[in-house]
Amino acid sequence: MNWEMQVRHFSNYLKIERSLAANSVEAYIHDVQMLQQFIAMKDPQRSPLQVTTKVLQGFLEYINELGMSAYSQARILSGIKAFYKYMLFEELIDKDPTALIEGPKLGRKLPDTLSYPEIEKLFNAIDMSSAEGGRNRAMLEVLYSSGLRVSELTDLKMNNVYFDIGFLRIVGKGNKERLVPIGRDAMKFLKIYIDEIRGKHPHKPPQKDSEIFVFLNRNGKKLTRVMIFTIIKRLASSIALNKTISPHTFRHSFATHLIEGGADLRAVQEMLGHESITTTEIYTHLDRDYLRQVIQEFHPRS
Numbered sequence: 001m002n003w004e005m006q007v008r009h010f011s012n013y014l015k016i017e018r019s020l021a022a023n024s025v026e027a028y029i030h031d032v033q034m035l036q037q038f039i040a041m042k043d044p045q046r047s048p049l050q051v052t053t054k055v056l057q058g059f060l061e062y063i064n065e066l067g068m069s070a071y072s073q074a075r076i077l078s079g080i081k082a083f084y085k086y087m088l089f090e091e092l093i094d095k096d097p098t099a100l101i102e103g104p105k106l107g108r109k110l111p112d113t114l115s116y117p118e119i120e121k122l123f124n125a126i127d128m129s130s131a132e133g134g135r136n137r138a139m140l141e142v143l144y145s146s147g148l149r150v151s152e153l154t155d156l157k158m159n160n161v162y163f164d165i166g167f168l169r170i171v172g173k174g175n176k177e178r179l180v181p182i183g184r185d186a187m188k189f190l191k192i193y194i195d196e197i198r199g200k201h202p203h204k205p206p207q208k209d210s211e212i213f214v215f216l217n218r219n220g221k222k223l224t225r226v227m228i229f230t231i232i233k234r235l236a237s238s239i240a241l242n243k244t245i246s247p248h249t250f251r252h253s254f255a256t257h258l259i260e261g262g263a264d265l266r267a268v269q270e271m272l273g274h275e276s277i278t279t280t281e282i283y284t285h286l287d288r289d290y291l292r293q294v295i296q297e298f299h300p301r302s
Contacts, residue, residue, distance in 0.1 A: 002047060002160050003047070004034045004086070005086070006047075006049075006092075007029060007032055007033065007048075007105045008049045008262060009090075010028070010029070010032065010086055010087075011025055011028075013086055014029075014082075018174065018176040020174070021173070021221065027075075027079065028079045028083070029079075030079070030081025031075070031077075031078070031080055031083075032080060034063070034076060034081060034186075035060075035083075035201060036048075036052070037057075037061055038058075038059045038062055038267075039051070039055065039059075039061075042055075042058070043264055045292070048083075048087070049092060049093055050290075051084075051156060052097050053101060055097070056080070056098060056101055057098055060077065061243075063076060069153065069222050070104040071102065073104050074103040074104055077098075081098045081099060081101075084096050084120070087192075112243055112244060112252070113232075113249065113253045113256045114243070114244060114245065114249060114250070114253045114256075116257060119144060119243075119300075119301075121238065121239050121243070122140070122239060123140065123141070125235055125239045126235065126258040127139075130219070131200075131218070134189075134193050134197045135216075136231055136235075137189050137200070138189040138192065138193035138194075138215075138234075139153065139193075139215050139223075140157075140229070141183075141185055141186035141189045141190065142168075142182065142186050143251070144186070144205055145182055145183035145186030145251045145253035145254070145299065145301060146170075146181065146186065146271070147167055147172065147250075147255055147268075148168075148251065149247075149248070149251060149269055150178070150228055150246075150247035150248065151224050151225065152170050152172055152273075153170070153215065153228065154215065154223055154225055155213070156213065156214045156215065157212045157213055157214065158189050158194075158214055161194075161214065163187065163191060164183055166182055166187060167180065167181055167182065168180050170273065172273040173273065177273075178273050180271050183299055183301045184282055185301045190214075194214070197275060198214075199216070205220055206220045207220040207221055209221075229247065232246060233245075254299075255272060257299065257300055261297075261299070261300075262297075266269050
């Protein structure tokens with residue numbers, strides 16, 4: 001079986017069986033194609049089924065000599081490991097050549113977080129006299145209150161906001177759904193935005209292809225990830241915040257503040273939509289009442 005055919009089958013597997021996003025599929029395929037190019041230079045007749053641990057070690061030495069960072073090398077190896085796990089799963093091979101290969105040692109890089117006073121300072125800097133300000137306050141309150149990914153925020157739909165029980169229904173990675181509590185302040189500003197700002201002057205009514213989404217721009221279109229990044233950067237600049245922040249910073253801050261406050265790791269795991277706390281722990285389901293209790297007891301804005 002040649003490389004092109006096997007890579008194509010692997011791509012279909014990632015899209016259909018694992019439901020990965022297009023960007024993730026592209027990254028995996030790029031990693032495997034790098035290995036393919038290396039083998040084409042060294043041994044053009046070798047098929048993906050004939051790759052050995054020794055060949056893979058030679059490939060890792062090669063990309064190291066190219067000057068790639070340890071993080072880049074680890075990411076490429078991760079893609080290749082996924083490729084051979086897939087072939088093992090499909091019974092195309094009976095031994096995984098990546099099983100004994102370890103990636104480069106990585107120093108743990110902790111993500112930037114905001115302190116609670118910094119969160120308050122950012123929120124207080126928003127001009128609430130404008131329609132955009134009202135929307136931005138609701139948007140950032142939700143981002144911080146519920147620990148959403150930026151894509152989950154932009155994709156949040158009107159019928160997935162449950163004010164009566166204080167929850168959002170989120171569709172995360174791999175189209176997996178979860179219920180996330182929304183804090184008191186976030187609920188207040190979100191309700192103001194939906195009832196008094198969304199679709200009203202100076203905003204245009206929601207456009208046909210965007211009317212189901214919560215957060216819209218002034219033209220009635222779904223708010224984009226890029227626009228949310230821009231809003232946050234401008235807000236940080238307005239208060240001279242000496243940190244590089246993004247929408248993900250609010251997600252990290254959400255988790256950090258809950259854990260520092262004493263929240264159960266399993267509850268934070270559930271709300272973030274992570275499948276496991278470590279690579280060996282399985283997903284743990286928790287009931288809505290418990291999640292609501294965690295938010296109320298440990299989140300600073302609840």
